[in-house]
Amino acid sequence: MSPVFPMLTVLSMFYYICLRRRARTATRGEMMTSRRAIESNSRALSVNVEVIQYAKEVLDFSSHYGSENSMSYTMWNLAGIPNVYPSSGDFTQTAVFRTYGTWWDQCPSAQLPFKRTPPNFYSHDYVELAYEEPVYPTAVHVLETYHPGAVIRILACSANPYSQNTPAEVRWEILWSEAPTKVNSPQARQFTPYIKQIDFPTNLIRLEINSSLQDYYTELDAVVLHGVKERPVLSLKTSMINMNDLDEDEDEEKNGCEMDSLNKQFNVAALREMTTNGYFDKLPYELIQLILSHLTIPDLCRLAQTCKLLHQHCCDPLQYIHLCLQPYWPKINDSSLEYLLSRCTLVQWLNLSWTGNRGAISVSGFSRFLKVCGSELMRLELACGHFLNETCLEVIADMCPNLQELNLSSCDKLPPQAFNHIAKVCGLKRLILYRTKVEQTALLSILNFCSELQHLSLGSCVMIEDYDLIASMMGAKCKKLRTLDLWRCKNITENGLAELASGCHLLEELDLGWCPTLQSSTGCFTSLARKLPNLQKLFLTANRSVCDTDIEELAANCTHLRQLDILETGTRMVSPASLRKLLESCKDLSLLDVSFCSQIDNRVVLELNASFPNVCIKKSFTQ
Template identity: 85%
Template sequence: MLTVLSMFYYIYLRRRARTATRGELMNNRRAIESSRPLPINVELVQYAKEVLDFTSHYGSENSMSYTMWNLAGVPNVYPSSGDFTQTAVFRTYGTWWELCPSARLPFTRTPPNFHSQDYVELAFEEPVYPTAVHVLETYHPGSVVKILACSASPYSQNLPADIRWEVLWSEAPTKVNSPQARQFSPCIKQINFPTNLIRLELNSSLLDYYTELDAVVLHGVRERPVLSLNTTMIAMDDVDDDEDEEMDDGLDFLHKQFSATALRESATNGYFDKLPYELIQLILSHLTVPDLCSLSQTCKLLYQHCCDPLQYIHLSLQPYWAKINDTALEYLQRRCVLVQWLNLSWTGNRGAISVSAFSRFLKVCGSELLRLELSCGHFLNETCLDIIAETCQNLQELNLSSCDKLPPPAFIHIAKLYNLKRLILYRTKVEQTAMLSILNFCSELQHLSLGSCVMIEDYDTVASMMGAKCKKLRTLDLWRCKNITENGIAALASGCPLLEELDLGWCPTLQSSTGCFAKLARKLPNLQKLFLTANRSVCDSDIEELAANCTNLRQLDILGTRMVSPASLRKLLESCKDLSLLDVSFCSQIDNRVVLELNANFPNVFIKKSFTQ
């Protein structure tokens, strides 16, 4: 007789079986696809027409260098290899961002096959049934981990209610040993709808340096290809390893394996229900959200456990972004009344989540929230931020990274969140008035990201407010802020003595001759990470000040300076024993011979030196 425990164990065995046979199934699928006859209609070859959305980029919002917009159109660089400004580059690479003071704790229960860290969505001219997708990678390839196709046209005025995202290909990150250019052409899955909207998801954690993408080519036909009659079909659901699909098919599987009759015949739950409540909760805490949703349908005992709000203290819905809509939020709402960490990043776009559904969810589940992740949440508007400010009074962390469609007036509501310790506004339209109000009232801030916030008119005024109000500030990202000067730096150095991380990359108005960098080094002895990327004026005296005063330094980026010599770098490396990352790309006095010598003498330091061909 079947027991609840045996059902639970069977789910585990099924998972193991799916994992064990996935490679074989993929090989079978490739064999099938290779035997397809040529379609009767002509194959179209299209380059991306437009870049619609993305999580981050290395470049500026007001230029084309190193931006995601370079993915539109024909290749600019390929087949050349190297570091070129005409390519698309994401903001981070490797694991360095996890090893600095601004690093955030990961969410638990992330499914093991969710590897994505960034994404970019591309529109093509004509919808086709995809036959191939080629990604032209020109520097440090290997970051693409998933390719998806959308059933909705990006140019449609009326989006269908049942938008589908289908995975064409996915794999775990793999190490590519060569930084040379390549055309990445994975074997993709056949889908049953035409598409002109393709999404790449990427993971750069195994890369030695920034990945650079040049173009994406979509091959496809107007009419759906038909497999030859003598081909044995394999159900694509068996091959697709997307965890989020199990939110839909998990219950169907259970119904097939364990009939209702068998469940009724079971007089007891065996010994499973004799376990302490806390132990059952601990066992279930290792399941993902779709598993909990499926398992809750098996019996009253497991329904009680799977719906216990204590199972949803930390809830990340980002891995299931394609499935999360108003209905899903309504379904989860009663389970999430105690949620403290909530990750809705990447969810809700193209009308999947409405403002009213989000507001209802927060009014029920927001009172205990300490951390709220909403990166790339393009459904958000001013009403949403008002609801957050009114209902999430205990909130300590808010991430609005790349929410670039939020209107400027919306950000003023953040000033009501007096307990904020972390605020990420990278690539948003926050304006100076709202930012000053936030700094004035949120004096507990420890981590602040204002990278690429182009609507702030005077960064010196903002920096002065930080120095006056944010005495606890530990990390600050001012990447590509357009007008901070030595006055703003002086205010930060004097008013925020606890700073451990400071990103001043691509800040063109800072000049070493004013003494601003030397003052930073003297006033901020706790610095562990300092990025002075592309500041041409950084010189030997700045490096020597860092060597003398910032001995805890772990990461330093001085890309692009012509005024730093090998001698000053040796002093730095001798003084800063914990230094692990040093980027000297495009430093004209630091050639490859010097890098090899420094690598030999300081083997624990990863010295980065990019190249072009």
């Protein structure tokens, strides 16, 4: 028998161990929850008086349903005492994230997932809340008023947002986490998970959200922090627990993302002393590479320390074609980027979303990384990257000549002039500027020079003065545009929409939600339906003028339609008969939101559901 076969068995065992480790990691949330339940229930009674606080301020968040210039459905509603709880239903005074369910992953603008994303990273959104007094947390109460169950992680930070003395190392500790679960009832509830005891006081709490299992938008009203001023002491009962029963993965959770510390531990000299790798030397290089491609980034960093051969494989730039660092956001810093520098010279997809805030990544550290690793970069995700400034965007434009996708979602601290540099990236096919301060001049320049754009998100870009001019430029220059998000653009009219539809015939997805200046009486929606027969997703959310004529035109012309939102906020312009025509014509329709359409009551929804069982018909309510 060839010696390769025993070696294959050994490597298969190694691979099996890695998969077992990943499976253990996937269930870490359950084990941590069990452990924390023991800790929480067995704490000694403290002589400290418990401090109960509502959030003083909302510091940061990844998205919200509301407008930047109002309080309706915004994350800022999480500050202060409850507005709605214990009432249930759809209320504007609550905090609502931009998406829910899997609908946004099933439309033309959906992006392909990164490889190597760890199986236990579920977070899609987040919000960070500051409280008046730092305390050692004893409980966190999340008041959920509509479709609860989206909160999947609660974290505490060592940094005091109201202190001038920022700790040298900002620590984030997970107080509680679990995989997404479905809550069957949409009714309000107070969610109080068992939380972990931490060794530092905090007045900065972060909630992370996964709404993929929700039937509709999750609404949050307040987050109450309970805590004591002095650190609690564990009771004897807890100290006598068999430590072997407490999953070692919790330590891995703390250290697993510290690529920089792994760098310090790595002993190159020791590896040089190893002169043989046994049967590993007989395996094809490509086979080992294939097996290692299933490991996460921290696992690769650890494995690189085991022997010279595996160090060579783990440091091969081909292992880092896709580099997703978002799951490790609490630990990514300049040292992490420096450690990965030599491995990422061939990186094509890079995800740094949520990373680098509170000084963790510097402008110089980011710039150095891109100057070495940006030449092959095609996709760059930087959502919520508040370390970014104009210099960073200039470096992106200069160092990433092959860039096709750029995500700056919720980078709301970037100065308006910074966006001028994007116009130099002429090969862009996808640009996400949701909740940024991009101004009209910069955007016109981008549209003029980036004629390859296929996907463009301008949702909640409040600095644009004249969306008709922007729409006209898109119609003239962006002939390849397939998806366009104009969510909450305040001043586009029928004129701009007409020029957009006339020039961008390939549009498959268009979000015109909360655009109050569009009026059906001008014929704008009828014209839209006739000019854009390829539409698969159309959101006309909160447009009170949508009527039966518009629905019938969509039924006649847009037969490929898959998602339609006509939430009307109280008008009686759409009838059951027109909806039935739409459902009969659009055989691929899977989502229809008719919330607050006065003629479409629950009885009508039940009848339509019975006739068209493959369509999810959404009907929100307020009690």
